[in-house]
Structures are given as C-alpha cells and as structure tokens.
Amino acid sequence: MAKLNRRGSKPKQPEAPASDGFSGFFKETFEFLADLYNHNSVTWFNRHRDEYEKYLMNPAREFVVSIGPFIKFINPTFETEPKFNKTLVRLNRDMRFAKKPYKDFFLIRFGKTKWGSELFLYLDRKGMEIGAFVNNEKADGRRRFEENLSSYSDAFVSACKRYKIGSEFSAYELRSGRDPISEHFNAARDHSKFKGTDYIIFGKELGKSDPIVRSKSLLAMAMKTYNRLYPLYIFSTSDNPVADFESYDQRIGLLKISIPKNSTHK
Numbered sequence: 009m010a011k012l013n014r015r016g017s018k019p020k021q022p023e024a025p026a027s028d029g030f031s032g033f034f035k036e037t038f039e040f041l042a043d044l045y046n047h048n049s050v051t052w053f054n055r056h057r058d059e060y061e062k063y064l065m066n067p068a069r070e071f072v073v074s075i076g077p078f079i080k081f082i083n084p085t086f087e088t089e090p091k092f093n094k095t096l097v098r099l100n101r102d103m104r105f106a107k108k109p110y111k112d113f114f115l116i117r118f119g120k121t122k123w124g125s126e127l128f129l130y131l132d133r134k135g136m137e138i139g140a141f142v143n144n145e146k147a148d149g150r151r152r153f154e155e156n157l158s159s160y161s162d163a164f165v166s167a168c169k170r171y172k173i174g175s176e177f178s179a180y181e182l183r184s185g186r187d188p189i190s191e192h193f194n195a196a197r198d199h200s201k202f203k204g205t206d207y208i209i210f211g212k213e214l215g216k217s218d219p220i221v222r223s224k225s226l227l228a229m230a231m232k233t234y235n236r237l238y239p240l241y242i243f244s245t246s247d248n249p250v251a252d253f254e255s256y257d258q259r260i261g262l263l264k265i266s267i268p269k270n271s272t273h274k
Contacts, residue, residue, distance in 0.1 A: 030074035032223040032272060033131070036063040038216040042133035044099075045112040053110060060099075064131075068096060068116055071129065071227065078231050079118045079127070082238055082260065086118045086127075093122075117141075118234070125153075125244040127234045130211075136221060138230055139177065139211025140237040142244040144202060153208070153244035157199045160243075163250045167239040168195035171262055173210070177237075182207035210240055222272035232265040 040059045043052075053060070069090040076088035087094045097115040101108065112132060119126025123143060130137045144153040157164050168174070175192035183206070190198040193210065202208060212233065214221050220229060239253055246252040 030067065030070040030224055030227050032226050033067050033136075033221055034063045035216070035222065037067065037131065038133055038135070040064055041112060041114070041131065044110060045133050048108040048110055048112065050109050064114060065096075068114065071230075072096070072116060074227055075230055079234070082234065083241075085120055087120070088118065125241050127237065127241070129230060133216075135213060135215040135218065137209075137211040137213045138233045139209055140234075140240045141182070142208040142210065142240055143206070144208055144244065145206040152246070154203055154205075156243045156246070156249045157202065160250055161199055163253065164199055164243055165195045167243070167253050170257070171236045171239050173236055173239065177210050177212055179208060179210050181205050182209050210237060219272045220267070225267050225269065228265055228267045232263070232267065235260070235263050235265065 036059060040056065040063050043056070072088065072090035072095045076090075079086050079088050089095060092098050095116055095118060097111075097117060099110045099114065101111060114131045116129040117126045118128070119141075125143045126141050128137075128139060128141055130139075142153050144151050173193065173195065175194065177193045178188045179190045179193045179198065179202075180188040189201050189205070189208070220226050238256065242252050242256060243249045
C-alpha cells in the first residue's frame with residue numbers, strides 16, 4: 009500500500025502512459041468483419057488476407073503496444089505482448105468442434121490466463137465493446153466473485169460508486185446470449201443477481217459509425233474504462249478484496265483521463 013504524506017493525502021499519481029502509435033480502427037475493419045460473417049471460408053479469407061492484416065491486425069497490435077504501459081501500471085502481472093495467446097485471440101476456430109473455420113469477431117484481452125477474469129476490447133461487424141470479463145466459474149469449490157459480493161456487499165457497492173461503475177455499463181451472462189442481467193448496472197440493486205452465473209461481461213458498446221472508434225481518442229477511452237472497471241477484477245479474483253481494493257485505490261485511484269477530440273480514419 010502506498011504511504012501517505014504528512015497531510016494524510018496520497019502521493020501524486022503518475023500520468024497515464026500514452027503513445028502516438030495507435031490512431032484508431034478503420035471503417036474497413038468492420039467491413040472486413042461483415043464480409044467474413046457472410047463469406048466464412050478459407051478460400052475467401054486467403055483472398056482477403058491483406059485487408060485482414062492492414063485493417064484488423066495492424067491497428068490491433070498498435071492498440072496493445074500503445075496501451076501496454078498503462079495496463080502494466082494497473083497490474084504488472086498482466087500480459088501485454090501483442091501476440092496470439094497473449095493479448096490477441098486468433099480468428100481460426102478448432103474445426104473439430106466448429107462448422108465454420110473462422111470467428112466473425114476479434115478479441116483483445118488483458119489478463120493472466122485464458123478464460124481468467126480480464127479487461128478486453130471486442131470487435132465485430134457492428135462495432136465494439138470495451139469492458140471487463142468476470143470468471144465466476146466454480147473453482148476449488150468456490151465462486152470468488154459471488155462469495156465476495158455476498159460477504160463484502162457494502163464494500164463492493166462503495167467501490168462501484170467511487171469508480172463510477174454505473175448505468176453506462178451493461179452486465180450480461182456470456183453464454184446465454186446478450187440478454188442483460190442488468191442493462192444499466194446499479195451495484196446496490198444488482199449485486200445479488202450474479203449467483204450461479206459462470207461468465208459475466210460488464211461492458212459499454214460503441215457502434216462502428218461512432219467517430220471515437222476510428223480515432224486515437226479510443227486509446228484514452230479504453231484507459232479510462234479499464235481504470236474504472238478494475239475493481240471488478242479485484243472482487244472476482246481476490247481472497248481479500250477489501251484490502252486489495254484499498255491498495256489499488258491508494259496506489260492508483262480514479263485517474264483523471266480526458267478523452268480528446270481528434271480526426272478519424274476515413
């Protein structure tokens with residue numbers, strides 16, 4: 009935990025790291041994903057591999073490189089290499105279990121292990137979603153997120169209030185479609201609704217035509233969102249969530265990250 013100064017206030021936090029490398033995704037990013045949705049075959053994909061690299065993989069890697077220092081600032085143990093099986097999830101499906109060779113969406117993830125709780129950026133033909141994935145699956149006879157929300161409900165509600173985890177985020181069960189558990193999340197009202205739910209998404213959606221999607225301002229929005237949602241990660245993974253949240257709050261706190269307006273990819 010960070011030490012307090014003589015006046016009892018926190019030391020000045022470092023500015024959120026940033027980079028000029030990422031300039032947003034492209035309208036062609038979503039056109040590629042829409043075409044993949046409609047023409048999901050190896051033949052079609054091989055003919056459009058250049059668009060895949062230029063409009064999807066290149067900006068995805070730039071996003072990971074640009075936000076990587078900020079992710080390490082939040083949690084030094086998170087993966088930040090712009091590689092498959094690290095932060096990038098392959099489009100290829102395992103054809104032993106799938107009818108189509110490719111996923112028609114793309115996922116960028118920041119966490120420790122596959123299918124562990126994490127922060128993410130998800131893209132499909134309609135736009136993107138930024139948020140936190142909570143794994144509440146039973147492990148070692150326990151559901152940590154469920155247990156912590158039950159045992160430390162007041163602390164959870166307080167953390168959500170402090171970090172403004174509220175109505176702009178939706179919460180839904182990953183494997184039952186997109187019917188929300190809470191379309192406009194309210195911690196005090198909704199914290200008891202996750203009992204028995206294995207995989208939970210807390211996210212905010214951006215349509216493909218939203219200008220911020222095609223600008224470098226997306227980087228600042230992602231930083232701001234990840235900083236705010238990180239308490240969800242703490243409550244889904246920690247055996248001592250109150251102490252760990254207090255440590256995070258002392259070390260980092262709610263950062264003031266402004267989202268600049270700038271030009272977009274055409």
